[in-house]
Amino acid sequence: MSDDQAVGTGVPHIFGRQLKRLRTWAGMGRAELGARTGYSESTIASFEQGRRIPPRQFIGQADEVLDAHGVLLEFVEEMERAQYPPFFQDAAKLEKEAVALHVFAVQGVPGLLQTEGYARSVFNMWRPALDEETIEQRVAARLARQEIFTRKPMPTVSFVVEESVLRKRIGGESVARQQLEQILLVGRRRDVHLQVMPDDRDEHAAFGGPFTLIETMKGRRIAYVEAHTHSRLLTDRRTVRELEEQYSLLRAQALTPRESLAYVGKLLGET
16 A cells, blocks of 8 residues: 555644645645745655644645645644644643743753754654654654744743753763753853752752643643653642742752853863
């Protein structure tokens, strides 16, 4: 059975079938649609077969070029959700709407701070192994999340990162160096507060694992707790308050933002 004959389910496949139908009705080949939207013929095929998630820009261009009258635009929000693994989709939506975001990282550099090389290295190590299309999709989605730093007004953003995370050489020396440079660059922003939790501290308020605190425009306070593929959103006020208290103590126990940037700079000098 050919790729075009394969029938898939889910939003990407539904979008792909709709895209192919509209393109066919317009009497347009894949190569022509690709040329008019800035994509290769093979990429258009991937979109139509549901193997690759098209970005918002392409969906808008295709809707206009194919005279779809908004039919494709109706997929934008769901396609953006589909970029992420199922366990992160709801959290990604809340992150995009957040007015405050506080991240405690214990295993790896937070996604909002990752370079392309670091993100790709992380997804390449994923097990069971991800196919190349999925890796590229996940990397693009992770980098797109960093648009939060250019939002106006920008939300309040802070990070507490374990020292051990910064010392890991994920992806090798070159990737690790670029990652430290990225952390320094973002950490120097006036609207970002970055703190390092040293390994030698004799007090530590949160041994339960990584978490993210989210405050929405409507004043809702939510916690996202990472636990492999069973990560979940917590809305119970008592539970969220406990994590807020832990985060407050972590910030008091960690290096100050100025000390933290100096420490990252020191690590960078050692690489």
